[in-house]
Amino acid sequence: MFLNNRLKVLSLNEISLPFRGNAGSMAAISLAETSSSDDTSVVSTQTQNNSTTTTTTTTDSSTISNGDGTLTSQQDTKQIYNLEDRFELNYKRLRDDLKKISYEQVDKEEKLLIKQMSDIEIQLQKHLPQTSTIDARSREVKTTFELTNAEFERARNAAKRARQNFEKVKKERYDRFNALYEHVSSCIDDIYKSLTNSQAAVACLTAEDAEEPYRAGITYNCVAPGKRFQAMENLSGGEKTVAAICLLFALRSFKPAPFFLLDEVDAALDNTNIGKVADFIREQSASEFQCIVISLKEQFFSRADALVGIYPEPGDCITSHCLTLDLNQFDERENIANTRS
Incomplete structure (x- = not known):
């Protein structure tokens, strides 16, 4: 030993x-x-x-x-x-x-x-620590891990489904917006030329974000006949009105409405532009849509197919009455003469 x-x-x-x-x-x-x-x-x-x-x-x-x-x-x-x-x-x-x-x-x-x-x-x-304590703690940790892992898998699957739904909605949003944008961009220049009755007029749309155009602005520019290019805010009141009417009709062409209701759109127009806008609306309403225009200028309503006049009648209380007149029975010069008289 x-x-x-x-x-x-x-x-x-x-x-x-x-x-x-x-x-x-x-x-x-x-x-x-x-x-x-x-x-x-x-x-x-x-x-x-x-x-x-x-x-x-x-x-x-x-x-x-x-x-x-x-x-x-x-x-x-x-x-x-x-x-x-x-x-x-x-x-x-x-x-x-x-x-x-x-x-x-x-x-x-x-x-x-x-x-x-x-x-x-x-x-x-x-x-x-004692072996029994280690075993108990090990079982507890294992159970916690399994529960946490199961919850993680559920959360990951939910996030995956949410991401897929988001991508689906994002694509649908892009497709719908892009369809409207491309349609309006392709037809707005022709409508502006018809509205101004000039091939020298130019109208265009430009997306600030080409990848996702709905996330940023859309720039709308118009060049009036015989004028140089200017930003939209620098155009005159009449030129802005013509540009707005052009955009309105371009949007209508994508999803046509049964009729238009325009309230004094001729207020800022001079006589030349009033005639151009009235002729364009009359031409489009003959085959594309019906249009109701509220106007106080005879240069505009004299070119209508029919007139509806509203007037007050005095009495114990003021009441309103309306008159209607079909102008299709007269030629254009007679319409103008009758309205002036």
């Missing part, structure tokens, strides 16, 4: 022993000791015949490997002695400094190492 303890000390200090031939090796000595939560280590020292022998007794299992199998500290002492007899040392091969080590130094170092091992075991048992 004495030799076995010395071999442990040497192995802990990583000191190689000069074994004779194939008698043994340091690798054959195992110092692994596994302790349960209630294990303790007791170190006792006995002094006999001026020499100190240290015996370590542990309630846990210690293993000593002989290369062919495993022997525990609980096995018969005779087997341990037989194991010790297998090791034959050749002390002549030791270094000079190792030959000078006394038994007292070896015992002292052994006691120190054993105490350190015992302290480490106590610290490990103090800081490491």
